[in-house]
Amino acid sequence: MIATAEFVHRPAPDNPGWTVWDIDDPERFNPAVIGRLIVRAQGERSARMRMLEPGHRHANLHGRLHGGVTLALADIAMFASAYVVCGGHTAASVTIDLNCQFLGSGSLERPVDVVTEILRETRRLIFARGMVEQDGDPIAAFSGTLRKPSVR
Numbered sequence: 001m002i003a004t005a006e007f008v009h010r011p012a013p014d015n016p017g018w019t020v021w022d023i024d025d026p027e028r029f030n031p032a033v034i035g036r037l038i039v040r041a042q043g044e045r046s047a048r049m050r051m052l053e054p055g056h057r058h059a060n061l062h063g064r065l066h067g068g069v070t071l072a073l074a075d076i077a078m079f080a081s082a083y084v085v086c087g088g089h090t091a092a093s094v095t096i097d098l099n100c101q102f103l104g105s106g107s108l109e110r111p112v113d114v115v116t117e118i119l120r121e122t123r124r125l126i127f128a129r130g131m132v133e134q135d136g137d138p139i140a141a142f143s144g145t146l147r148k149p150s151v152r
Helices: 029-034 067-086
Strands: 037-041 046-051 094-102 112-121 125-134 137-147
Touching: 029 067, 037 067, 046 067, 067 094, 067 112, 067 125, 067 137
Parallel strands: none
Antiparallel strands: 037 046, 046 112, 094 137, 112 125, 125 137
């Protein structure tokens, strides 16, 4: 049996105004593959998540940000944004769908931001859309749906 892990959500000491978005198990996908992430509210229904250190392990064969990393960032950002906008009751949600349109390629030399808007929250679902970008340059647009955990 695999033990459950918990999210770490605390002020980011090196980034005032930002909060750490991490998992307390360093061998899980987010910390092991993606690396350090921070998040902050951006308006009433939006949040901005930042991948601080893209690097060689995130590269495709062209030396640019891999599309799989871009998709993973969009997915993770939906959860981070739902947590920031809707609250902690969304933490155990699961992805129902994620649609992505790649618009450009990302550099490995700059942080990658994901701005996500929570469009609607119902009793069971959260609808979101957003943009993956670097310094305002679009990398991908996405939309997705999260299903909140059952109340038992």
